[in-house]
Amino acid sequence: MSSRLITVAVAVGAAVLGLAAASFLLRPASVEIKSGTLLSQPRQLPDFSLVADNGQPFNLASLQGHWTILFPGFTACPDVCPTTLAFLKNLTGKLGSEGHKFNVVFVSVDPDRDTPERMASYVHFFNPGFVGVTAKEPELGRFTQMMGIAYAKVAGKTPETYTMDHTAALILVDPKGRITAYFTPPHHMDAMNADLVTIMNSQQP
């Protein structure tokens, strides 16, 4: 009786081990990151129609062929936006010195105030290579929705001093124009640097 029980137990144990081993061996090669959320399947963006800070169209093709970090904000934002752009300036410098390149695109959710000229003066102050983009409604709403960006206008004390609530995440887009990862604040330079290198190395063309 007891020997039969042992036999059953051993058989069950072997089956469990076998299943565990199979699931371990058969799982897709996965990449783990610490400072953000990596999508299990990158999400392809459809085409869109924004305007860049040089007045030129900015569309899906503008995101293809290189890695991009998109950051939603507005130029009348005194705290989070300059802090994040300064962070991105340091991050691009650090990654660039290690041979990794990516573009930084500032998506203004305040097209009423953020003209191309104003965006250019703002983002180029941090890095001449950064690009500011925006669009009038309803295109801005359509683009931000597919990017997973939320925003809302919040009244200030005077009509001119309204502010914008906006998604605080940094969004990584791969060279095919697919959303790959979201990074939420607070951002830590070393962790994000390491994660970006991990992701870019895992998706070499």
Place this chain on the structure above:
Amino acid sequence: MKTFLCAALLFSALPVWAGCEGLQVENAWVRAAPPGATMMAGYATVKNAGSKLRTLRDISSKDFNAIEIHKTVVENGVSKMIYLETVEIAAGGDARFEPGGMHLMLFNPKRLLKAGDTLQLAFACGGKKRLKADFAVKDAP
């Protein structure tokens, strides 16, 4: 006893002792902003080395149209700014104005402020006197 109560009432009702005594401003800086920027942010640590609670309100500077105390919060992944009328600092405590948190929102700079420049802000603390502090304009961090 009656006299004592009257004195106590007077003591609590009139803020004649309120003021800026005991307050110290440290690590005061303003992030350099692009030319034409309409909003800037100031950061500092305000320490209360005194024995009474202090309240910061109404901040002014000749270099800005207006100054408000704001706090950045992230709710459900969305970054928002909350307006604060006053900030209380307990005796022995401090108030920290720092990137991504509570900050001094500086409206419409009246001159171009570049890294290396210095500007002065004055805090009202409830009394007649104002607490003045120099803020350094910086690019970093």
